Structures are given as structure tokens and as C-alpha cells.
Amino acid sequence: MSLEVAVAAPFKARARDRLGQGEFVVALSLEREWFSPDQAKRLVDVAVGRGLLASEDGDLVPRFDPTEVTVPEGFSPDESILREQSTFESALDAIVAAGVEKQRAVAAINERQRALAVTIEAAAVLYARERGAAVDRLAAEVREELAAEAGDGATVADDVTDDSTVADDADDATDDSGAA
Incomplete structure (x- = not known):
């Protein structure tokens, strides 16, 4: 599922199990260049709604194990994952x-x-x-x-x-x- 791959990527890149929302957005928008900052924020909303992410003490925490997700070489998520409203x-x-x-x-x-x-x-x-x-x-x-x-x-x-x-x-x- 491309949503899970997109959500896992920032956690895998930093080898951490929690990230601040700003850090997550920067990873997806500036570092990977997959989304604009607004789209990356939208991805957070979609992922929270789908139960992939939770917000705990101001940080984003995955509700799955990102280390078990493979981010394929050259992967780029389709923007359609942002249109899903949970x-x-x-x-x-x-x-x-x-x-x-x-x-x-x-x-x-x-x-x-x-x-x-x-x-x-x-x-x-x-x-x-x-x-x-x-x-x-x-x-x-x-x-x-x-x-x-x-x-x-x-x-x-x-x-x-x-x-x-x-x-x-x-x-x-x-x-x-x-x-x-």
C-alpha cells in the first residue's frame, strides 16, 4: 500500500519510532520531494484517519512497524492517497x-x-x-x-x-x- 510506504519512509530514514509533525512534513516535502508541505500535512491527516499514525505528546507515532515496510528504489507515492477521506x-x-x-x-x-x-x-x-x-x-x-x-x-x-x-x-x- 503506497500510503503505508509514504508514512514509513520518514521513520525509516531517521531510524526513529516517533517524529515531530514538522520533521515528518520536512522529510516528505523537502527531503524526498514527494509532496508540498501542505500535501504532507494532509498525508498526516489521512494516515491518522486510517489508523497508521497517532499523535502522542506532540509527536507522530506509527501504529505499525515501519522497519517491516520496504520503500522501493525510485518509489514516489501517487497523489491520490491524499484524496482519500477516512x-x-x-x-x-x-x-x-x-x-x-x-x-x-x-x-x-x-x-x-x-x-x-x-x-x-x-x-x-x-x-x-x-x-x-x-x-x-x-x-x-x-x-x-x-x-x-x-x-x-x-x-x-x-x-x-x-x-x-x-x-x-x-x-x-x-x-x-x-x-x-
């Missing part, structure tokens, strides 16, 4: 459109993901619903993904997108942490 990004767009500041929304989503031990997409849909954003289509997608991962786990998938159960759980989790 479920996470769609939910985040809906949250921002509902009036929540983007950084605050991302922080709250990350907190819900940790507190509830769900996917970033499920956490984003939960937070979007809590904020009154229209995400019914996205909730259905997340429900299907969770059901597929859990086998026949329809109960788990239904719980993740049920406003009354999980939203209350999310509120309880964030009440203790002070986030959101």
Missing part, C-alpha cells in the same frame, strides 16, 4: 461544521478512544453525535466495520453507535479525566 476525517469535518474547534475535537476524540478502547473512527462518531453533528451514514459504516472485526459481534457494534449507552460511558470517562 471515516475519521468525515466525522471530524462534521464536528467542525457543528461549531467545535478542530484541535479540541481531536483531543476529545483521542481521549474517548483511550477511555473506551474503541477505534478512532468509533470515538469520532461518538463525539460527533454528542455534539449534534449529522453522522448517521458514518455511524452505519463504523457499525459495519466493528461487526466485521468482531465476527458476529452485532451487540458490540450496536452499542458503539447507540447514543444512550456509549455516549453516557464516554461522558463518564471524560468526567474523571477533565477532558472534553
Whole structure:
């Protein structure tokens, strides 16, 4: 997958398991000349949305082992990988459109993901619903993904997108942490 190769390259080049976002962007835009700085920032958003990267303490951390990814000689990623909008990004767009500041929304989503031990997409849909954003289509997608991962786990998938159960759980989790 070219997205995974593009994300792995800066980590492999520096032989590190975490990079600042600026360092990541410089590696992709100035050093490799694969993207403009804005496109490299977009790649970060896509990779976070696809679960390939996470933001921890201001650094980007891969959610896979970059050392196991081969960057072919002469490889250059296709710009189409920047056009993919993940479920996470769609939910985040809906949250921002509902009036929540983007950084605050991302922080709250990350907190819900940790507190509830769900996917970033499920956490984003939960937070979007809590904020009154229209995400019914996205909730259905997340429900299907969770059901597929859990086998026949329809109960788990239904719980993740049920406003009354999980939203209350999310509120309880964030009440203790002070986030959101």
C-alpha cells in the first residue's frame, strides 16, 4: 500500500519510532520531494484517519512497524492517497461544521478512544453525535466495520453507535479525566 510506504519512509530514514509533525512534513516535502508541505500535512491527516499514525505528546507515532515496510528504489507515492477521506476525517469535518474547534475535537476524540478502547473512527462518531453533528451514514459504516472485526459481534457494534449507552460511558470517562 503506497500510503503505508509514504508514512514509513520518514521513520525509516531517521531510524526513529516517533517524529515531530514538522520533521515528518520536512522529510516528505523537502527531503524526498514527494509532496508540498501542505500535501504532507494532509498525508498526516489521512494516515491518522486510517489508523497508521497517532499523535502522542506532540509527536507522530506509527501504529505499525515501519522497519517491516520496504520503500522501493525510485518509489514516489501517487497523489491520490491524499484524496482519500477516512471515516475519521468525515466525522471530524462534521464536528467542525457543528461549531467545535478542530484541535479540541481531536483531543476529545483521542481521549474517548483511550477511555473506551474503541477505534478512532468509533470515538469520532461518538463525539460527533454528542455534539449534534449529522453522522448517521458514518455511524452505519463504523457499525459495519466493528461487526466485521468482531465476527458476529452485532451487540458490540450496536452499542458503539447507540447514543444512550456509549455516549453516557464516554461522558463518564471524560468526567474523571477533565477532558472534553
